[in-house]
Amino acid sequence: MAGDSRAAANAASVLRTVLEHGPVARSGIAGLCGLSPAAVSRQATGLLRSGLLRELPGPAAGVGRPRIPLDLHTGAVGGPVAAGLHVGVPQSTFSLVDLRGRLLARRSFPHRDPRDPALCRDIAEQLGRFLRAFDTGRPLLGIGAALGGWVRPGDGTVVRHEALGWRDVPLAAALERALGLPVSVDNHARAVAHAEILFGRPEARRSLVHLFIGNVVDAAFGTEGAVHQGPGAAAGDVAHLPVPGSQAPCACGRTGCLQATASDTALGAEAVRRAIVPDPSVPMLVDAAATGDPRADRLLRERARAVGRAAALLLDVFNPAVMVVTELSSVLHDGYLAEIREAAAALSRVHSAPERIVGPYAGPAVLPGAAAAVRLVPLFRDPSHLT
Numbered sequence: 001m002a003g004d005s006r007a008a009a010n011a012a013s014v015l016r017t018v019l020e021h022g023p024v025a026r027s028g029i030a031g032l033c034g035l036s037p038a039a040v041s042r043q044a045t046g047l048l049r050s051g052l053l054r055e056l057p058g059p060a061a062g063v064g065r066p067r068i069p070l071d072l073h074t075g076a077v078g079g080p081v082a083a084g085l086h087v088g089v090p091q092s093t094f095s096l097v098d099l100r101g102r103l104l105a106r107r108s109f110p111h112r113d114p115r116d117p118a119l120c121r122d123i124a125e126q127l128g129r130f131l132r133a134f135d136t137g138r139p140l141l142g143i144g145a146a147l148g149g150w151v152r153p154g155d156g157t158v159v160r161h162e163a164l165g166w167r168d169v170p171l172a173a174a175l176e177r178a179l180g181l182p183v184s185v186d187n188h189a190r191a192v193a194h195a196e197i198l199f200g201r202p203e204a205r206r207s208l209v210h211l212f213i214g215n216v217v218d219a220a221f222g223t224e225g226a227v228h229q230g231p232g233a234a235a236g237d238v239a240h241l242p243v244p245g246s247q248a249p250c251a252c253g254r255t256g257c258l259q260a261t262a263s264d265t266a267l268g269a270e271a272v273r274r275a276i277v278p279d280p281s282v283p284m285l286v287d288a289a290a291t292g293d294p295r296a297d298r299l300l301r302e303r304a305r306a307v308g309r310a311a312a313l314l315l316d317v318f319n320p321a322v323m324v325v326t327e328l329s330s331v332l333h334d335g336y337l338a339e340i341r342e343a344a345a346a347l348s349r350v351h352s353a354p355e356r357i358v359g360p361y362a363g364p365a366v367l368p369g370a371a372a373a374v375r376l377v378p379l380f381r382d383p384s385h386l387t
Contacts, residue, residue, distance in 0.1 A: 007043070008382045010035055014043040015052060015383050018070055019100070019198070023056050025067035044070060051080055051139060052099065052383055072099040080139040084372030085127055085175075086188065087147035089114050089163045089215040092123050094130040095368030099376070101199040103365050105134040115165040124178035131179070142182035144374030145171060146191035146367070148216025152233045153374075156185040159232075163215055163265075186374045188212060188367065189236050189326075192360060193220035193227045195373035196324055198380060200361035203321040209314050211238070213307055213327040215264045221318060239263075244309045244347060262306045264328070271299060286329050300329045304336040308343025315344060315351045323357045326366055331359050 017033040018024060024032070030040045047053040054073040073079045081104060084095035089111070096105040109126040111119060131140070149161030156172020172183040186194070189212040196204040210220040219238045221228045228235050239259035240252055250260035260266055268280030276295045277284045288296035307327055315323060330337040341354040360366035 008384050010039050011043045011047060011383045012381055014040055015047060015072075016380055018053060018072055019380065020202075023069035023071040025069050027067055029070070047383060050383065051078060052379075054079075074098040074100055074102070076136070076138075078138065080141050082141045082372040082375040083127070083131060083143040083181075084368050084370070084375070085123070085143060085145040086367040086371040087123065087145065087164070088367075089148075092126070093368050093371075094127050095365075095372055096134055097369055097372040097376075101195060101362070101369050101373060101376070103362075103369055105130075106365070106368050107133075114163060119164065120169065120171065120174055121178070124175055127175070128179055140181065141379065142184065142375050143175060143179065144191070144372045144376065145175065145183060145185045146188040146371040146374055147171075147185075148188050148212075148214065148218060150234055150237065151185060151187040151190075153184065153186045153190075153229070154233065156183060158185070159234075161216075182375075184374045184378065187218065187220070187233075187236060188216075188370065189218040189220040190227050190229070191370040191374050192324065192326055192366060193222045194377045195366075195370040196322075196361060197222055197225055197227070198373055198376065199369075200324075201322055201358070203356075204324070207318070207320040208322045208324060209318050209320045210324045210326065211307070211311055211314060213262055213264070213303075213325070217259045217263050219314065221320075238310070238314070241310055241313060243306050244313075246306060246309075258306075258310050262303050262310070267299070267303050271296070274299065282328055286332060289329070290333070300336055301339050303327075304330060304339035305343040308340040309347050311340060311357065312344040312347035312351060315348050315357075319350050321356070324360055325357060326360050331364055331366065 013033045014029055017029050021032055026040050026044055030037045051073055053070050056069045056071055079098055081096050081098055086093045091108050091110045094107045097103055107130050150159040152159055158166045158169040158171050172185045175183045189210055193210040205225050208222045212218050217239050219236045240257040242256045243258050243261045246256035246261040248260040249255050250257035264282045268282055271277045271285045272280050285296050289300050330340055337359055341357045345351055345354055362369045
């Protein structure tokens with residue numbers, strides 16, 4: 001690479017090194033990322049000027065000339081933030097995060113009717129109110145939006161979202177017009193994968209599979225720090241992956257599909273059918289189990305085992321360094337994660353390390369943080385892109 005491309009790559013290398021190892025002095029950065037001290041110094045100066053890095057008050061440890069440590073600028077005064085929008089089926093969630101993905105503010109917006117044609121406009125209006133309410137004067141890098149279904153990040157279009165009734169909705173353009181801010185959009189399973197690569201376990205940077213179980217069921221795959229999209233950004237549609245042992249009827253005409261077996265929609269309907277909860281609400285079901293209802297606990301364990309059997313198929317195909325499972329009960333309670341691990345190990349032909357199946361690093365805040373990460377990913381690839 002030459003010219004601006006080389007400078008952008010060097011700046012990204014410095015920024016990612018500080019993200020992974022900071023606080024760290026310039027000399028330490030050079031040793032970690034392989035750039036020359038002069039190149040590190042040039043890029044660090046530019047990143048300091050742009051407000052993405054800051055010098056910490058005290059010198060780093062060592063003898064001789066003091067080495068001033070650098071870190072990402074996450075300070076309450078001047079530290080940039082990114083906004084997040086997760087569009088779920090029952091509600092949307094708004095968030096603000098700093099450059100390390102830490103959640104600073106959060107608010108939910110319940111949907112009166114998920115299939116209302118005015119939903120996109122209402123979300124933009126409520127998001128604008130949220131941003132004004134939490135405006136502290138810190139630079140806002142833009143908005144990252146994440147939702148289920150088939151999403152095309154290149155132009156920010158929601159190609160297909162069955163539960164919302166969206167087809168070819170230009171979500172990024174609509175939000176940019178309404179709010180006057182740059183917007184990045186991606187599928188929520190890929191958004192979580194991006195967040196795990198940026199801020200989660202180091203193993204995720206080598207390879208990961210992320211399996212998302214909600215009202216929408218999908219997956220994402222990452223290798224060497226990049227998340228796979230596939231032609232048309234259609235990768236990750238595992239809704240009709242067969243779950244061994246399941247006979248649940250699916251709208252596609254087959255039986256045993258993952259969406260029909262383990263989605264929140266299917267689980268909520270089954271919970272009502274068994275008279276465990278009055279409404280098809282998975283959070284209500286999880287609360288019932290937490291307060292000692294054995295029927296709720298039994299149903300959640302059934303789902304966890306079904307998710308584990310589906311996870312085994314993905315593990316055998318990809319054999320990732322880490323598999324992240326986003327599923328409400330296992331995110332909140334380790335016992336259900338143990339059920340997923342046990343079921344996967346029983347069926348997998350290559351999986352021999354249960355600890356490789358983990359919940360998201362951010363815990364219950366996974367989706368608000370991941371949505372904002374959609375906006376931060378381009379920044380860490382090319383810091384000049386957003387500054």
